Amino acid sequence: MEPFEVHILGCGSALPTTRHNATSQIVRIGNKQFMIDCGEGTQLQMRRSHIHFSFVNHIFISHLHGDHCFGLIGLISTFALLGRKAPLHIYADPLLQRLMQPQLDFFCKGLGYALYFHPIDATLHTTIYEDNSITIETLPLEHRLPCCGFLFKEKPKKRHLIGSMIEYYNIPIHLRAALKEGAHYTTPDGTLVPNGRLTTAPDPSRSYAYCSDTLPCPSIIEHIHRADLLYHEATFARTEHARARETYHSTARQAAQIALDAEVKQLIIGHFSSRYKDDSLLLREAQEIFPATHLADEGLIFDIK
Numbered sequence: 130m131e132p133f134e135v136h137i138l139g140c141g142s143a144l145p146t147t148r149h150n151a152t153s154q155i156v157r158i159g160n161k162q163f164m165i166d167c168g169e170g171t172q173l174q175m176r177r178s179h180i181h182f183s184f185v186n187h188i189f190i191s192h193l194h195g196d197h198c199f200g201l202i203g204l205i206s207t208f209a210l211l212g213r214k215a216p217l218h219i220y221a222d223p224l225l226q227r228l229m230q231p232q233l234d235f236f237c238k239g240l241g242y243a244l245y246f247h248p249i250d251a252t253l254h255t256t257i258y259e260d261n262s263i264t265i266e267t268l269p270l271e272h273r274l275p276c277c278g279f280l281f282k283e284k285p286k287k288r289h290l291i292g293s294m295i296e297y298y299n300i301p302i303h304l305r306a307a308l309k310e311g312a313h314y315t316t317p318d319g320t321l322v323p324n325g326r327l328t329t330a331p332d333p334s335r336s337y338a339y340c341s342d343t344l345p346c347p348s349i350i351e352h353i354h355r356a357d358l359l360y361h362e363a364t365f366a367r368t369e370h371a372r373a374r375e376t377y378h379s380t381a382r383q384a385a386q387i388a389l390d391a392e393v394k395q396l397i398i399g400h401f402s403s404r405y406k407d408d409s410l411l412l413r414e415a416q417e418i419f420p421a422t423h424l425a426d427e428g429l430i431f432d433i434k
Contacts, residue, residue, distance in 0.1 A: 167188060
């Protein structure tokens with residue numbers, strides 16, 4: 130089974146601290162690496178986490194608050210210094226390109242690679258990326274300005290050939306692809322061999338949902354239902370419920386309730402307020418509602434088996 134990993138590069142909120150970097154993650158699926166958000170310090174965390182810069186070709190920005198995108202111009206510049214040639218694709222609110230263009234014109238002349246901005250509508254649930262193995266969808270959220278999460282989903286897998294049976298029936302190579310798709314096999318003498326005798330069930334398709342800054346948003350539950358892993362912001366403890374509401378953020382308990390209602394397998398909480406010196410308080414509050422909760426922390430890798 131190919132790797133499906135979430136690398137935490139930063140999980141703090143707006144105010145920098147010595148404990149947490151601004152928000153950023155790498156989602157690794159097979160040999161592809163996708164970046165979600167790019168706060169300050171992201172490229173340093175990439176170095177510490179041994180993330181290969183050249184493998185990052187797609188960056189998804191949830192919204193235009195600085196702690197989610199201030200690291201982007203520096204990363205774009207570093208890619209050029211490293212001699213990048215592959216195109217870089219950035220998916221974000223259409224305003225981002227307008228805001229960044231003067232910086233690009235001044236600091237990043239002659240990049241040496243193509244830079245493409247793909248506008249996304251944070252109010253829509255839609256597919257914004259697709260290749261032969263995965264899709265990435267937007268998840269509309271409720272924040273102080275347009276904001277969306279992202280849902281990474283593997284496409285249905287193909288069935289596994291049973292080598293000994295393929296050899297027993299001497300099935301030609303050109304017919305084996307159809308067997309992986311579920312076809313039966315007919316022998317030269319006309320005997321029908323059911324697919325179930327020649328193959329085993331495919332690996333289950335996996336999914337990861339990333340929910341950035343937001344109030345609790347029940348409308349996403351149907352889209353993230355039974356996801357293997359959910360990241361949900363948990364900026365505040367329940368004692369700061371009013372502050373969370375005022376700033377359009379979630380408490381740890383609220384994040385856990387979304388996970389419970391969506392029947393996800395595991396929850397990661399992050400985007401911790403700088404007021405907390407010990408994040409375990411937030412973890413305990415979330416685990417009271419959803420026991421399979423984990424704290425995000427820089428350098429952690431969550432492996433979706």
